[in-house]
Amino acid sequence: MTRKGTSKRRKWLKIIGIISVLLIVALGGYAYLVYKSLNEAVDTMHQPIDREKSDKRVEQITLEEREPFSVLMLGVDEREGDKGRSDTMIVLTVNPNTQSIKMLSIPRDTRTEIVGHGTEDKINHAYAFGNEEMSMATVENFLDIPLDYYIKVNMEGFKDIVDAVGGINVNNKMAFSQSGKQFEEGNIELDGDAALAYIRMRKQDPNGDFGRQERQRQIIQGVIRKGISFNSLTNFDDIFDALGRNVRTNMTFAEMRDIQKNYRDAAGTIDQLQISGSGEYIGSIWYLIVPEEEKVRVQNELKEHLELEVTEAPA
Template identity: 50%
Template sequence: MRKFIIIFGSILGVLFIGVVGYGFYLYNSVTKTVEQIHEPLERPISDKRDKEVNMDDQEPLSILLTGVDSTGDTHSGRSDTIIVLTVNPKEESVKMLSIPRDTRTELIGRGEQDKINHAYAFGGIQMTIDTVENFLNIPIDHYASINMEGFKGLVDALGGVTVDNAFTFEQGGFTFPEGENFMNGEEALAFARMRYEDPRGDFGRNDRQRQVVDAVIQEGAQFSSITKVGSILEAVGGSVRTDLDLNSIWSIQSNYKEARHTVEQMEIKGNNATINGIYYLQVPDEEVVRVSQELREHLELEHSTTASSQ
């Protein structure tokens, strides 16, 4: 009996050392990845807030997601995808708004009207944030930017994602039937980029982008993703940039994770316009105010009736 206890204790000791060792490895890997992707903003908080969001108190916050049309580990180019997330942990809900890349608005820092996705090319994430804040009259508290090539690696690292497709179409050599589709990274990127076969054009494309982002969020939150953490961190490290540091990431994971169960996809509408031979999406002031008020309410901010200059 004593021999059995000694053997059993030894096995438990080995297992404990293994778990602690893996935990230490995991912590170090996460820390190194966060240091690699961390790029703080020039300003500490949005000038559209009186004070910084207190994550420990579960105050609502906003995150700007941009997908940059670049390859490798570069983050230069135009923002192919612009999505605003507002997260209200008390309501356990997320609102997800896609801003069409051809939306005409003032680019803050250049003093001219142009397509909103040009802000990234001219002034990177800082000009993009300033421009989105001005356009929607909301604070952007944090950002995460991913290059589109790296996006494929992230989806593959997660083991793929499942998305419900509204209608059958072909894109990039793939066929996407109507209904539920399980996709690898290359397929997910092709699915998100299609617009010419969609009768809704860029609006339909924006819907698919939000679907894929939501699928990545949901898949990443699954317990099974823990076993894939090495490949996930590798994909993230080479393709993502964010102002969130390790403490902020832990705070979001601890205090905001339940909000992912209710994700509402929003749409901003506009009219086609050709100005000096260039195509734009012109969004009416009243539509900007409508969307702005909905987001401000979700962020528990006062309503505002102002709209940006179009």
């Protein structure tokens, strides 16, 4: 090779080297911005609760060892001067060994013991009586499983989260209109405003509140799947900002990091569960009464998913 050729080669190597360094710096800066934004959002979201360790779990779970865990998701309509009620109560069990999530909606009118209040009432009243702590204790008692975490979402602001991930796709089972929006049957794209209207429709649905619960699970499933996709990283600032304004949880930043690292594959399969019962008036109030055998059926499905000992069905 001539001196001239060698000189050109060295020149290009220097240029490639400089470009490589710039790319590394740029990626490092981007990673830092993502980390900083996430940290700030988590600081705002983090809301510890005054609650003793669940008596449903003998030992605390270890996320580093990929043990199954559970989450109570509360959807609360919070308005100024009113802390609201948890009209949406969804239990998620996450098992990385089976690479799956089970999602159970609990009907808000379900009659059960309100743990810590000394009454039997609609299960969603637990939040009004005693915030996240009483909600967790009441749902634990009803389902006979430990609840490791809670996530509270302000449903008024949930549309911001849907918009932040770039909208979602759902499979709508029936055509209907709600809040001035028309929803066709089949696969449809939803932005934040449409998603909020989609989950609030109930009166036109022949399945009533059960139909609304299924739509709520569809929206959450869509956000989970869109949120973990690579493309959503380009919107990280909007996503973290929306989460910081509308979500509260007892998860720490370290726990979120462990879940993202060790449980990511679990989102591959999301099974939607349903618990059924019959309506009954007690006094002048309508409740959903869940038979004991139905309750045990659902309890055992969740226990198996959490790799806990199941309960014998009632005779």
